[in-house]
Every structure is written in C-alpha cells, then in structure tokens.
Amino acid sequence: MRDRLFIIMQYLLPQHLLSRLAGAVADCHWPWLKNAFINWFVDRYQVDMSEAVEEDPTAFSCFNDFFTRALKKGARPLHDEPNSILCPADGAISQLGAIEHGRIFQAKGQSFSALELLGGNPEHAALFQGGQFATVYLSPRDYHRVHMPLGGELREMIYVPGKLFSVNRNTAENVPELFARNERVVCLFDTEAGPMAVVLVGAMIVASVETPWAGLVAPPKRQLKIEQYGQAAPALDRGTEMGRFKLGSTAIILFGPGRAQWTESLKAGDAVRMGQRMGDLITS
Secondary structure, eight states: OHHHHHHHHHHHSOHHHHHHHHHHHHTOOOHHHHHHHHHHHHHHHTOOGGGBSSOOGGGSSSHHHHHTOOBOTTSSOOOOOTTEEEOOSSEEEEEEEEOBTTEEEEETTEEEEHHHHTTSOHHHHHHHTTOEEEEEEOOTTSOOEEEOSSOEEEEEEEEEOOBOOOOSHHHHHHSTTHHHHBOEEEEEEEETTEEEEEEEEOOTTOOEEEETTTEEEOOTTOOOEEEEOSTTOOEEOTTOEEEEEESOOEEEEEEOTTSEEEOTTOOTTOEEOTTSEEEEEOOO
C-alpha cells in the first residue's frame, strides 16, 4: 500500500516545480543551511568522504558542489584490457541485455521504446536495433560523475523534455516507459565499436544535468533541443568524465548489434563502480 501511494503521489505532485525548488536549495551558499544539509546527507546515506579530493564536507561552497565532488586520483582505477567496456558510473545494475524488437527491458512486466528514449528519431533507433543496453542506477550515496565506457567522438547531443519520476526500483516496476518518459540528455558517439549512446536520465528532485562541453543542459523552455557536431566535435578518451548529475539518477548505455557483450556474471541488482570491466567489444 505504501509503495502504491508513493507512485500515485508522483503522478499528482508538480515534479518540475519541486525539482527547481530543490535545485535552489542545493545551490544555496548560506553556510548555516548548506552545512546542515550536507552533514545530514552524509550521515543519512553514509557517504565515504575519504575518497574525495576534499574530505571536509563543509568546505564545499554549496550542496551541489559537494554532491558532484571529485575523487582522489586512483580512487577508481580503469580496467586495463583494451577491449573492455568500462562501467560509466558508481551505482547498481538496473537491467542489461539485448534490445529486442526496438524495446529495452525496464523491470518485471515493463519495457520502453528505444525510439522514444533517443528522442524520436528513427535513424538513431535503427543504429541500436538488435544491439545491447545496460542501465546503471546511481543512488544518493554514490559518486555522481558519469564517464566514457569507450573513447569516442561526440556526433550529436539531444535534450529531450519529459517528466521527473523517481527512478528507483519501485517506480521502475510500476511506471510504464519510465526512462523514455523522464527528462533526459542523449549523447551519441562514434567509437571503435561503432555508434554508442550514453543517455543521462533525469529524475524527481534532480536539479540538472551537466556535460563538460555544454555546461548546464536544461533549456528553460523545456523543448526538444538538438546539437550536432561537425569538425569541432569533442573527442573524449575512455574513462573521461562526460557528464554529472546534480542529485542522482540513471545512465543508460546502448551499442549496436554484434558490437558488445556484457560480463556474464553481471545481473540486475549488482553493485558496480566506475571504471570496472562491464563487458567486452566483439572483435571477430
């Protein structure tokens, strides 16, 4: 009953207004407010500050700076086999597997459209038909920067407006097309494995998504926005930061058919860390 009420409330609440208000608090520089918020958060979610470059939580100028904190060099070593696909973020595997008939598995009884996830362009969806996907959920306690699974050159970035449902397990099991309904930033890369998509999915209370090349990605009118890159396309190395969440959410990776295979031991619910081997390129 409690879980059902949580789902119903998400349909009724003003999702974007609440998220904007949360964003204003998270950007507040008043010491008494930001320190109280940060200290509560560290205690509530048992955040390991010993990994951070700045270990003192109150040294950050605002909550968002604390939340997107950098880690010490070597805190997330990159798996060194050249054909391995790196996990893009700390968190847990929500689901991973094949993209079948244009659908991506979400949770028991639920799936969503790759076409809708990528912003409605059939040419983009066709690149990944019959390919592989992996969905990584970032919990509040996790490191909230997203890194490149493979090196690649950015071809296109698409901001897709949408809802801001929570993206936890309960919501994934009960809200149809969740990840294709929520606000998201789709990044399409050309890589040695062909096209790769990294989709940064927003959620309830997520203040914003940022990328190194575009900064804050959240158009004020919340309309579909497409940025295409030609000769000036950013090229990012394997393991390089490609985005960050100001308050956490989900990252989804897509590969085309016959390009990638996931590590057999990985399954839904497994904890993962940025930089670990998540799969391998198919080279034969």
